[in-house]
Amino acid sequence: MADINVLEKEVPQTNYDGHHDDHHGDKFQSSFIDRYIFSQDHKTIAKQFLITGMIWAIIGSAMSIIFRLQLGFPDSDMSWLQPLLGGWIQINPTTGLGSIDPQFYYALVTMHGTILVFFVLTAGLSGTFSNLLIPLQCGARDMASPMLNMLSYWFFFLAGAVLFISLFLNTGPFSGGWTGYPPLSGLPQASDGSKAGATLWILSLVFFVVSVLLGGINYITTVINMRTKGMHMFRLPLTIWAFLVTAILALLSFPVLASGFFMLTFDRVLGTSFFLNEIFVAGEVLTTRVGGSAILFQHLFWFLGHPEVYIIILPAMGLVSEVLSIHCRKPVFGYKAMVFSILAIGVLSFLVWAHHMYMTGMNPFIANIFILFTLIIAVPSAVKVFNWIATIWGGNLRINSASLFAIGFVSMFISGGLTGIFLGNAAIDIQQHDTYFVVAHFHIVMGVAAFFGMFAGIYHWFPRMYGRFMNETLGKIHFWGSMIGAYAIFGPMHYLGMAGVPRRYYSFENFDAFAGFASMNQFITIAAIATFFCQILFVINFFYSIYKGKKQTEMNPWGATSIEWTAPVNCGHGNWEGDIPEVHRWPYDFGRHGRDFIPQTEPLADGEIDGGH
Amino acid sequence: MEMVASPKKIQRIHPKKFALWMAMLSMIMLFSALTSAYIVQKASSDWLQFPLPQQFFYSTAVILSCSIVLHVAYKAFVDKNYQLYKLLLSLGFGLAVSFVALQYSGWLILNEMGVFVYTNQSSSFFVLLVGVHALHVLGGIAALLISWIFAMRKNTMEWSQKGQLRLELTCTYWHFVDVLWLYLLGFLWLQQ
Ligand code: HEM
Numbered sequence: 001m002a003d004i005n006v007l008e009k010e011v012p013q014t015n016y017d018g019h020h021d022d023h024h025g026d027k028f029q030s031s032f033i034d035r036y037i038f039s040q041d042h043k044t045i046a047k048q049f050l051i052t053g054m055i056w057a058i059i060g061s062a063m064s065i066i067f068r069l070q071l072g073f074p075d076s077d078m079s080w081l082q083p084l085l086g087g088w089i090q091i092n093p094t095t096g097l098g099s100i101d102p103q104f105y106y107a108l109v110t111m112h113g114t115i116l117v118f119f120v121l122t123a124g125l126s127g128t129f130s131n132l133l134i135p136l137q138c139g140a141r142d143m144a145s146p147m148l149n150m151l152s153y154w155f156f157f158l159a160g161a162v163l164f165i166s167l168f169l170n171t172g173p174f175s176g177g178w179t180g181y182p183p184l185s186g187l188p189q190a191s192d193g194s195k196a197g198a199t200l201w202i203l204s205l206v207f208f209v210v211s212v213l214l215g216g217i218n219y220i221t222t223v224i225n226m227r228t229k230g231m232h233m234f235r236l237p238l239t240i241w242a243f244l245v246t247a248i249l250a251l252l253s254f255p256v257l258a259s260g261f262f263m264l265t266f267d268r269v270l271g272t273s274f275f276l277n278e279i280f281v282a283g284e285v286l287t288t289r290v291g292g293s294a295i296l297f298q299h300l301f302w303f304l305g306h307p308e309v310y311i312i313i314l315p316a317m318g319l320v321s322e323v324l325s326i327h328c329r330k331p332v333f334g335y336k337a338m339v340f341s342i343l344a345i346g347v348l349s350f351l352v353w354a355h356h357m358y359m360t361g362m363n364p365f366i367a368n369i370f371i372l373f374t375l376i377i378a379v380p381s382a383v384k385v386f387n388w389i390a391t392i393w394g395g396n397l398r399i400n401s402a403s404l405f406a407i408g409f410v411s412m413f414i415s416g417g418l419t420g421i422f423l424g425n426a427a428i429d430i431q432q433h434d435t436y437f438v439v440a441h442f443h444i445v446m447g448v449a450a451f452f453g454m455f456a457g458i459y460h461w462f463p464r465m466y467g468r469f470m471n472e473t474l475g476k477i478h479f480w481g482s483m484i485g486a487y488a489i490f491g492p493m494h495y496l497g498m499a500g501v502p503r504r505y506y507s508f509e510n511f512d513a514f515a516g517f518a519s520m521n522q523f524i525t526i527a528a529i530a531t532f533f534c535q536i537l538f539v540i541n542f543f544y545s546i547y548k549g550k551k552q553t554e555m556n557p558w559g560a561t562s563i564e565w566t567a568p569v570n571c572g573h574g575n576w577e578g579d580i581p582e583v584h585r586w587p588y589d590f591g592r593h594g595r596d597f598i599p600q601t602e603p604l605a606d607g608e609i610d611g612g613h
Numbered sequence: 614m615e616m617v618a619s620p621k622k623i624q625r626i627h628p629k630k631f632a633l634w635m636a637m638l639s640m641i642m643l644f645s646a647l648t649s650a651y652i653v654q655k656a657s658s659d660w661l662q663f664p665l666p667q668q669f670f671y672s673t674a675v676i677l678s679c680s681i682v683l684h685v686a687y688k689a690f691v692d693k694n695y696q697l698y699k700l701l702l703s704l705g706f707g708l709a710v711s712f713v714a715l716q717y718s719g720w721l722i723l724n725e726m727g728v729f730v731y732t733n734q735s736s737s738f739f740v741l742l743v744g745v746h747a748l749h750v751l752g753g754i755a756a757l758l759i760s761w762i763f764a765m766r767k768n769t770m771e772w773s774q775k776g777q778l779r780l781e782l783t784c785t786y787w788h789f790v791d792v793l794w795l796y797l798l799g800f801l802w803l804q805q
Pocket residue numbers: 179309310312313355356374375377378381416417418419420421422423424425429432433434438441442445446447
């Protein structure tokens with residue numbers, strides 16, 4: 001190991017100076033538009049991703065509140081929503097009660113999933129923090145290509161604009177579920193949402209794929225090629241490792257989704273039948289085209305879909321590792337084990353996709369292989385959980401919003417990971433597939449956990465973004481509200497699922513078997529509304545603190561070792577005023593040699609061994 | 614430890630070049646997905662066999678020579694032989710455009726034979742593979758066009774590191790779509 005380090009130190013780190021000094025200074029930020037709109041500064045782009053993601057999060061969760069109202073209170077009058085939803089509220093002519101149009105209910109569920117998975121937890125999370133932290137923590141003035149980085153944001157914006165427009169279509173937005181299975185996505189005549197709504201949904205996601213690829217290429221290139229002097233790979237904070245593997249996963253899996261979208265478009269426009277085979281709906285012949293296979297789309301979708309869930313969770317894991325270590329004043333436990341777990345998760349996440357398809361009639365022997373890999377991927381996940389707990393154990397924990405959310409993340413990840421192991425076994429999944437058990441599983445392990453990781457990151461790096469702190473009291477209320485709220489929403493769903501209640505149903509009134517769950521559904525809806533308002537607290541806190549938050553007075557307010565805090569508060573494009581700092585040690589020297597922390601920029605003492613090795 | 618005493622300058626790959634390699638990796642994934650889907654569907658449906666028109670073989674020769682011409686053009690640029698460079702760049706550009714044109718004419722021949730995109734899984738996949746590849750070629754043509762405009766705008770050309778890098782990236786990308794086409798042709802050939 002030591003020899004390799006010597007070798008790496010000789011490498012001229014980054015310094016394609018001509019390239020960077022270009023935009024130091026800075027002639028590119030002379031006007032308002034260059035500075036705030038078409039900015040090429042990675043810090044501004046990070047804020048753009050974050051705020052756009054927040055807006056989408058509000059829209060997407062508001063949708064879930066609307067469909068939860070319908071589920072929880074099917075007999076109540078919803079006509080008060082008419083000013084917002086117009087014709088999508090049906091008034092029953094005999095009772096005069098308003099309820100949500102079933103087609104629109106499905107559209108809401110679909111939009112909720114698409115928005116949250118792609119726009120909020122992919123773009124809003126990895127887009128924000130990869131942009132903010134990769135150059136700052138690696139020690140680069142900006143991304144490898146600031147131009148492509150800017151385009152990455154604007155393609156994301158475009159994707160959002162297209163999806164937003166589809167909300168106002170006459171026939172409604174796409175309504176075939178966030179997974180977009182054909183025939184609902186492949187055949188315009190299959191449903192109202194399959195018409196223009198599906199076209200715009202596909203277009204939007206194609207733009208989104210472009211955005212992810214442009215971003216990902218930049219992140220990888222920057223981490224691999226533009227680290228500052230002395231920053232070899234095993235001196236990178238775990239955040240950067242997580243962002244790197246995330247970007248690699250995205251680079252390898254999103255093109256496969258794109259291939260599925262190309263084929264869908266062919267089916268929709270050119271009359272091919274990649275995914276279609278004699279489709280009948282309600283006894284009506286919709287197409288006589290033969291030869292295609294809807295299962296093929298599922299394979300293409302989940303080949304992206306499963307890596308995608310790790311694309312969402314890995315950045316959150318990275319943020320949590322960093323936040324926990326800093327606020328426990330302890331080195332992260334098992335740094336290298338963490339790195340290798342991230343890598344193992346990255347590799348394995350490509351080998352488990354068919355666990356979403358146990359019920360498609362696949363050969364049980366093939367299912368067994370996927371069971372095996374699915375259970376194996378739980379191992380690196382468990383290693384990480386163990387290491388987080390060991391990091392907290394005996395640490396000198398500072399209780400603040402960031403560390404609370406990081407601990408909340410660990411709790412959520414354990415709860416949701418356990419149910420994953422149930423689902424990973426085909427024999428159990430036969431019962432649980434497409435029930436609320438699955439909904440509970442992925443909301444806890446992905447939805448809530450990733451949000452918690454993001455919150456931990458925002459509370460922690462807010463000063464780095466805006467030079468001010470967020471309000472701690474509001475932050476703690478936000479934490480406890482979200483923690484209790486999330487378990488109150490998704491806990492009961494496990495029970496519903498085990499009782500066999502299927503997901504994506506508009507109403508259970510016609511099923512005697514599920515008649516007993518009305519009050520549980522009411523409870524879930526009320527918990528969801530309360531949790532939603534708790535998030536509004538966060539939004540208020542965020543925007544209030546940008547202007548009125550407590551000012552950051554020290555450069556390194558948390559006593560962190562990593563080099564993003566060596567750049568001045570509110571630094572301009574180019575980050576550091578003088579030279580980029582040189583790095584001499586790993587990023588987790590807390591409590592070493594009797595000192596609270598030793599920054600990465602401090603040279604090793606004579607005979608001192610770098611902590612990471 | 615001697616390494617510290619005699620620092621050797623190890624040049625890392627230029628970030629833009631590295632980024633291009635990453636982009637090519639994602640394109641490889643795209644085409645692996647498409648060809649895997651091809652194999653799966655071929656095994657499970659009525660598959661219509663049709664011969665590949667000659668045009669597709671001619672187009673192979675064209676794209677190969679395009680790659681070679683661009684490579685020599687790059688050499689000429691580095692040697693500051695601007696007359697030759699301009700000539701070869703124009704030639705390469707012409708070859709690139711005729712690649713797409715030839716493929717399109719081959720497709721028209723298939724239409725005459727009664728093979729359309731929706732005729733059978735086989736023809737749908739054929740259009741999909743060839744079409745998505747052609748889209749990537751169009752991207753390369755756009756990049757060539759930029760170099761070409763730069764070359765033609767000035768009477769006396771100047772060598773710059775930036776210009777050389779741009780040209781090098783363009784060439785790399787062209788070699789890539791070239792190899793990609795060879796792969797697709799071989800694939801379609803083997804599947805017959
Ligand atoms: C301990 C490891 C995990 C295992 C064994 C596991 C297993 C599974 C299985 C078998 C399913 C399919 C259930 C069905 O549809 O019948 C599933 C669904 C899902 N899982 Fe996991 N999972 C794990 C961790 C995760 C993580 C970490 C995430 C995200 C960060 C995640 C996100 C999802 C999502 C989004 C779905 C549902 C997608 C849908 O049908 O809409 N899972 N999981």
